[in-house]
Amino acid sequence: MSTYVPLFLLFIVAAVLAGALFTISTVLGPKNPTPEKMIPYECGSETTGGRFVKPSVKFYLTAILFVVFDIEAVLIYPWTVEFKNLGWIGLATMGSFILMLVVALLYVWKKGALEWEK
């Protein structure tokens, strides 16, 4: 636990620095708002359309596939660290685990869920 003290110091320094920069710019920065300045800025052209733009459902699919394969990578990590001590049993266990992973990957691939344009 005490080995993490430098990390927490880093967090504190980052938080203080970010807070100080925002505070200083709010306090010292000149403020001269005009109606023209307060309208939403969009590349200099007039803004069109609503505030919400519906993203494609594919983003959701990509995200959930990422989460699943992320968890699988996390579970592989302890095995690689203990690889020598676990021996053949570990290899067989991880082999069957990765087999399931490959089945999932093949399913996703076959379904075309990895392709954007389909």
Place this chain on the structure above:
Amino acid sequence: MNKVELAYFGLCSLIALLGAVVTVGAKNPIRGAMGLLSTIIGIAGLYLMLAAEFLAAIQLLVYAGAVVILFLFVIMLLGPSAQSKRDARGAVARYVGAAALLVSGLGAMALVMRTKSVTPTALPAVPPQFGTIESIGHELFSTALVPFELSGALLLVAVIGAVAVARGKQVDPTLLPAADAKSSQTSAPTAGQTKEARS
């Protein structure tokens, strides 16, 4: 528990609890997701205190990094319809329920403290290897072998479920980005609409 540890515990608990209150109380769902993020970070800090270092890192990487982003995607996908309308109906019932829960929780705590003679005892010191990746790997492949394999099957099911939910039986032309841009201004997507378009 010395003073520094106590302060750290208090800070982490405060972050987690405030985040939890924001998560259930925020009207704006994006703020609710940010509250959830705060709760997750606070709990990761508590894991670190319990010498579960690997779990704390995973909590930050997977939950704060990936799951909250997934929630944000869903909120963005729902658009304005994700925002709950302000309604006064049942407000009294809600507040009464919250107060009843609080009172009963505090009462139960008081009762437990009164009946049992609680003497605070320090937890035994953990072995030096506790919570490291090596010990988790050893545990995972010796005593937790069956749950580990079952989690693989669970992830396989999750992949199939995600593809089935997001893609349906055939490719739906209304889900293409070009169609999205056109229909985005007319209405928010609902489950009923996508089902209609699919059939």
